[in-house]
Amino acid sequence: MKNIKALGLLLLATMIGLGAAVYAAGWVAQQGNIASNKVVVAAMDIEIGSKILPQMLTTVDWPSSSLPGGTFKDPKELQDRVVNVGLLRGEAVLERKLAPAGTQGGLSAVISPGKRAMTVRVNDVVGVAGFALPGNYVDVMVNAQQEKGQDRVRGDDNRQISKTVLEHVLVLAVAQEVGRDDTKPKVVNAVTLELSPEDSEKLDLARNVGTLSLVLRNQTDRQPVMTTGITKDQLLGEAPAKEAKEPKETPVPQVAQAKPRAVRHAPQPKDCVEVVQNGTRVLNCF
Incomplete structure (x- = not known):
């Protein structure tokens, strides 16, 4: 009885194996016929x-x-x-x-039509510790002093400010290398960026008026931010000085002038005639 069961299982396994072999052969033949x-x-x-x-x-x-x-x-x-x-x-x-x-x-050869390549000096901090590699995107931040006359209310000659001036800028090369190796950061002293002519002018001015920093961003993040920048007082939480108000002119009190009063004059004396009649004196005025 046991031998019959074993023989049945062996036949079943053989049939399953033959079916799998036929299916595999058909699949291979089908793949070979794919254009x-x-x-x-x-x-x-x-x-x-x-x-x-x-x-x-x-x-x-x-x-x-x-x-x-x-x-x-x-x-x-x-x-x-x-x-x-x-x-x-x-x-x-x-x-x-x-x-x-x-x-x-x-x-x-890799500069997009209408774009320009511009190189800026960086260090290990400005260059995001060497992780700003070719093919990455960065924002450009400048730290500068506002010129005299821009803060008249406060009365300060200069005020320090940090502001993002360029966003989503493509890194074309680091130093003299345009190849990209995502596994190794490269601390270099120069980074070449791809910019429009207008942005090239902004970057040239920014690097001359202050200190530049690169901010690494996600390659898929294209949303513009357009920040207003931050000053030292805002960073430290200091309350801004109250605006100086121009002194108001003190109104001169007006003295009420007395109205002229009507002057009553004493009645002028009239012409009088003294009349004596029958020993009596009578004064008649007219």
Whole structure:
């Protein structure tokens, strides 16, 4: 009886194994029939701004159903092209990741149209301890003294203020390196930023009137803040001085002038005649 049960289990296991093998063979055959195209991919890591050489590329079979737009089939099509983003090994080379044909290699190849590259001096503190790497975004803050005459109410000649003057600025390079390595911070003495012409003017003025600091921000955070800045008094919580009020003119009391009173004059004497009649004197006035 036990042998019959064992034999039944063995047959069941055999049937399940055969079914799995048939299914696997069919799946492999189906995958082999999937249409694929030759696609040029990076054979090694290619740094941003690098000119593409033949040994940097290879071709692989890529399923047609998931083929991205802008791919290349022949590595010869990419001869002397320049990448404007870093490519990892095995990553497909796409047209949107390349600088226009004829562009020379270097930092100028990765600057966006209408933008400018400007370098500022930094240290380990200003440079966010070396974590402001190429491809990151930073805000630029300036600490300066307000000029005389801007705080007339307080009467101070100068007032220290810190303010964010630029937001969401792309870091193109640190020192002379445009490559990006997220695992290692790089403490350098210069950082190159991508700016519009107007922002380039702001940065040039800011670095001459005060001390610059870089503030690292999340790459997906594009929300502008537009702060009003903070002064030393606001930072320390000191109450601002009361506004000096101009002295008001003291009104001159007006003395009420007495109205002229009517002057009563004594009655003027009239012409009188004394009349004597029968020994009696009578004074008649008229």
